[in-house]
Amino acid sequence: MADLQKLIKNIEQWAEERNLITGATPQKQFIKLMEEFGKLCSGIAKNKKDVIKDSIGDCFVVIVILNKQTHSKFDFMPLPYLVLDRSGIDIWIEKCVAKFASISEKINYTGKANRHFEYDFAYTLYCLINISNEYGLTLESCVQTAWDEIKDRKGRMINGVFVKESDL
Template sequence: MEYLELLNKVEQWAKDRALDTVEARTQYTKLIEEQGELGVAIDTGAIDGDSGVIDSLGDYQVTLIIYCLIRGIDLRGKIEKQGKFWTKDVDGMYQLLGEDGISLTTSQKFIYLVYESSQLIGKYNRNKGVAEEYTSVAQIMLSLYDIAREYGTNLEETLNIAYHEIKYRKGKMINGIFVKEADLNGKN
């Protein structure tokens, strides 16, 4: 399944559950939750399985796609312009580099991701507009891409895994937050 098709499916999944109507800060909270899980996975070396790096990369993208949907950020347009950048490795040409021109460590790439996601909500809070937020989203995607490369995967593969994990998920909105059915029933 190609990345844009997955993006469309995630957007439709979100619309079907009215997640596109929640306040942007609420969705940003979910984004940071997934970011925390990614950080723990990187720190502990958990690559596969629930809350491993691969799972967390996909979950982070799902929450970011929904944030973009809420804010009207044209993530699809950026992906269409950049082509394979978002999905397949393109000879490492989009690698994050430090000031000295040397590739960053995975931990440094994660710190950059945290920085850019902080910039995203900061721009939202200061009413900088969607164009400014879009810049942060592009940098977040670059960080996710580069972290995925470190683990021998790509954004398309990880989003595919995440989508197949959520596509039949049911739940309900409680105070503007989607709570999955398993959590409503006390199972996790």
């Protein structure tokens, strides 16, 4: 638990240093979430565990940034203690998509966090935890993988989107 807390703080600081919190919009960040979720779905379709692990971590990173951008008071720490459910990958993908639609609607119409927004974050992460569990992974290991990949990443903001240096 302490390691996940530290990773969340690191992600928030990383995002602040790259001007992602105030220099980007939740709408742009949501598009990034969809990009990462697409990679997750591709990894699942191709049964590529390394892509699945990285993509779950990347989705988590984006949700941490969205949480900060929207001033949500969502508390990530109870997540590792949720009871896992073996409903199957297809169900968890479907439930993620439903929650993403709800998050998108709230971002586009209110732009502000509320109790229901926090519930959407929680349920989305619950789905990601269950997906990771299906592949013998933990949320923490997925987030650690993503953090190790981005921690030294440099880049710049272009039209409200952080573009990594290697893509410039």
